[in-house]
Amino acid sequence: MKVRIKVIALLLCIMLTGVCFIGCSPTGSTEVASQFPEKPITIICPYGAGGGTDAVGRAVADVAKDIFGQPVVVENKTGGVGVVGMTASMNAKPDGYTVGMVAVELVSLPKMGLAPDTFTYENYKPIALLNADPCAITVGIDAPWNTLQEFLEYAKEHPGKVTVGNAGSGSIWHLGAIGLEEAAGVEFKHIPYSGGANPVVVDLLGGHIDAVAVSPAEVGSHVEAGKLKILGIAAEERSEKFSDVPTYKEQGIDLVLGTWRGLAVPKDTPDEIVSILEEKFMEAANDPKFVEFLENAGLGHEVLNSEEFVAKMQKEDKLLDAICEKYLETTE
Amino acid sequence: MDNLLIGLANIMNLKYILLIMAGVAGGISIGSLPGLTATMGVALLLPVTFGMEATSGFLILIGIYVGAVYGGSVAAILVRTPGTPAAAATVFDGNEFAKRGEGGRAIGISTTSSAIGGIISALMLIFVSPYLANFALKFSSAEYFALAFFGLTIIASISAKSLVKGLAVGMVGLLISCIGLDPMTGYSRFTFGSYYLFSGFSLIPVMIGLFAMPQIYNSILEGVSEFHIKQHVTRVLPTKADMKLMLPTAIRSGFLGTFIGSIPGAGADIAAFTAYNEAKRWSKHPEKFGTGIVEGVAAPEAANNGVTGGALIPLLTLGVPGDAVAAILLGALTLQGLQPGPILFRDHIELVYTIFAGVLVANIFMFIMGILGIRLFTKVVSVPKYYLMPTIFILCVVGSYAINNSFFDVLVMMGFGIVGYFMQKVDMSASPIVLAMILGPMAEENLRKALVMSEGSASIFLTSPISLFFIVAAVGTVVWPMMKAMMNRNKEN
Structure with missing residues (x-):
């Protein structure tokens, strides 16, 4: 046991030394952008290890460390459904060494009263979008509906009767289902499941609910196994993997919405540093190793540069205004 | 059967054996440190497995899972601090052994019953998984609520001396579990505007605070002596007499654990508490539970390791994880380009059976390492208290911080430590809080979801046979002892 205590003591010493280093950021901001x-660069991930955001962050860090020639470390800072971690990266020292993982919740949470007013994408300078996954409507293989229209027609005839599960109250999948309701003029019975997409998909498999509103990737294995079918996907274009599933738009529903993850730095970060980060992280995001990782993990590969990323967030900011208002109405 | 032999032949490969061994050893260390859980261990090692081929990567994760679920009991027995929530039920009797200087005996019992539970679950996984798998899909909100409702009656059996105190503590636990965002409407409850409270108090800092910190505050306030209870380790394997006491309980609990593990959404912590409760209920001497008896250690330990194989049943057969660790294992498989479920059985049957064999082998290694480690583990309590207490304190701080990388959790841990200190002073058991915090959110969310699905009609809980069973069992648990007491009184008159 003594040996074990020694090992523990040693580990603690190493950790404490590490903490000291974090404290010792260079005095004076004389860094030259060229250097x-x-x-090491730290990526703050606002969600826990083992989740989708964490997976994207770790995968990009793994590729980026060779591109930067410096270690890129992912630190999970969870809590407040993402508010804690994103607030930390938003208020980090604007020197480019602390990069935040940002997700769609950055835009949606303040609209639902779940984040302070200072919590806004405008406090960030975006670097790159790394991943996006659209909302979709998935039903059991034996369900009587084969297209989104049939499903929506049924919902119209039976207002408030069709049970649509989502991965948590106020989650993007819940908002996606509300968006569909709004766009199609129907009314669902929303059932929020906490703990990610798994529990809700299991309940659909067991036939306890009529449909789920999560991403195609999260139901992918069951679709391939012939147990579930996707009726429509809320993306601009059809997905490569499920190329026979039409988009919402093709089926007459004008809605493009989903989750996304990207990188951003505090807004006071010097532009020269932002452009270096953008260039290198864009390179990492298009690296075949990263692309392959996303593909295997069932995550959508969608890369946007800083400028395009800002435009996306501005667009979603408007779109989510109406949906979040409806959300607040329905849950009150 | 042929497939199983192929699986076993595959596993008898030095590389795989070493990987499983490393996984189990790492898992035991992770599990025995308070704050580091099986879930975290597997999540942290997941990125390392990306570069490995599928079988190697998966086997090392299985090793960690099995090791960590077992490892939690070591700390629970020796220092009265469950290493993981799954070991919270092991504290009751396990720590009493250590107080008598029989910590080694308790670890022997926990190791053996963990191995029995684990091997039962591995065999169930191999032979009956297709049948159990579809059962998992029968569980929906009504059934989960009924299961949690039944689980809450366990408070009665873990209340130590006073039922009233136990119920009071349990209610406080339920109230604590209401803190955070409302699961249905997202409304923030009792958060006082703090974003740190949005997800409520994390279970692990609360648990560490309640169990470990009172000892530390005690030693600060009352001083530490050099005195410690000498742990006598005369033998490492349980005696014949212990085995006889242990076997029936361990086997029953192993099956129970496998069953609970196979239900998505109920994990090792719930299984351990339920098994303890059932062992006490069917025992001829229930009053002895909590005083350090063999069955009291065997039941939760066999059950929590039973969960390991159980959780893999729906994962491999349906692609639906049976608990939080299995959810990460699902990620590990998909990242390798493998889709768990019927397709995995069709296209990669050899891998499936290699995994089955791996679970079996991991449990055997866990047994060997646990037994060999007893002499080493028990030395931890021979360390003078003025070294031991500060070390435990540091581990508690690091463990609480590590959950979310948040200093807030350290404060939560210290705060609940003060609560735990006073609870100990007035002889209140802390376990009902932990149980209520595990089951409270499950009960609340599922009650409300079930009522939304049934449009407000409570009959949904009685029309589902599974739900009806648990509700009847719960009511029976509460009413039956009272009726028995009344009948006895009538007889006496």
């Missing part, structure tokens, strides 16, 4: 980065 950036001179030390």
Whole structure:
């Protein structure tokens, strides 16, 4: 046991030393952009290890470390459904060494009263979008509906009767289902399941609910196994993997919505550093190793540069205004 | 059967054996450190397995899972601090052994019953998984609520001396579990505007605070002596007499654990508490539970390791994870380009059976390492208290911080430590809070979801046979002892 205590003591010493280093950020901001980065870059992930956001962050960090020639470390800072971690990266020292993982919740949470007013995408300078997954409507293989229209027609005839499960109250999948309701003029019975997409998909498999509103990737294995079918996907274009499933738009529903994950730095970060980060992280995001990882993990590969990323967030900001208002109405 | 032999032949490969061994050893260390759980261990090692081929990567994760679920009991027995929530039920009797200087005996019992539970679950996984798998899909909101409702009656059997105190503590636990965002409407409850409270108090800092910190505050306030209870380790394997006491309980609990593990959404912590409760209920001497008896250690330990194989049943057959660790294992498989479910059985049957064999082998290694480690583990309590207490304190701080990388959780841990200290002073057991925090959110969310689905009609809980069974069992648990007491009184008159 003594040996074990020694090992533990040693580990603690190493950890404490590490903590000291974090404290010792260079005095004076005389860094020259051309030398950036001179030390490890930390990516703050606002969600826990093992989740989708964490997976994207770790995968991009793995590729980026070779591109930067410096270690890229992912630190999970969870809590407040993402508010804690994103607030931390938003208020980090604007020197480019702390990069935040941002997700669609950055835009949606303040609209639902779940984040302070200072919590806004405008406090960030985006670097790159790394991944996006659209909302979709999935039903059991034996369900009587084969297209989104049939499903919506049924919902119209039976207002408030069709049970649509989502992955948590106020989650993007819940908002996606509300968006569909709004666009199609129907009324669902929303059932929020906490703990990610798994529990809700299991309940659909067991036939306890009529449909789920999660991403195609989260139902993918069951679709391939012939147990579930996707009726429509809320994306601009059809997905490669499920190319026979039409988009919402093709089926007359004008809605493009989904989750996304990207990188951003505090808004006061010098532009030269932002452009270096953008260039290198874009390279990492298009690296075949990263693309392959996303593909295997069932995550959508969608890359946007800083400018396009800002435009996307602005667009979603408007779109989610109406949907979040409806959300607040229905849950009150 | 042929497939199983192929699986076993595959596993008898030095590389795989070493990987499983490393996984189990790492898992035991992770599990025995308070704050580091099986879920975290597997999640942290997941990225390492990306570069490995599928079988190697998966086997090392299985090793960690099996090791960590077992490892939690070591700390629970020796320092009265469950290493993982799954070991919270092991504290009751396990720590009493250590107080008598029989910590080694308790670890022997926990190791053996963990192995029995694990091997039962591995065999169930191999031979009956297709049948159990579809059962998992029968569970929906009504059934989960009924299961949690039944689980809450366990408070009665873990209340130590006073039922009233136990119920009071349990209610406080339920109230604590209401903190955070409302699961149905997203409304923030009792958060006082703090974003740190949005997801409520995390279970692990609360648990560490309640169990470990009172000892530390005690030693600060009352001083530490060099005195410690000498742990006598005369033998490492349980005696014949212990085995005889242990076997029936361990086997029953192993099956129970496998069953609970196979239900998505109920994991090792719930299984351990339920098994403890059932062992006490069917025992000829229920009053002895909590005083350090063999069955009291065997039941939760066999059950929590029973969960390991159980959780893999729906994962491999349906692609539906049976608990939080299995959810990460699902990620591990999909990242390798493998889709768990019927397709995996069709296209990669050899891998499936290699995994089955791996679960079996991991449990055997866990047994060997646990037994060999007893002499080493028990030395931890021979360390003078003025070294031991600060070390435990540091581990508690690091463990609470590590959950979310949040200092807030350290404060939560210290705060609940003070609560735990006073609870100990007035002889209140802390376990009902932990149980209520595990089951409270499950009961609440599922009650409300079920009522939304049934449009407000409570009959949904009685029309589903599974739900009806648990509700009847719960009511029976509460009413039956009272009726028995009344009948006895009538007889006496």
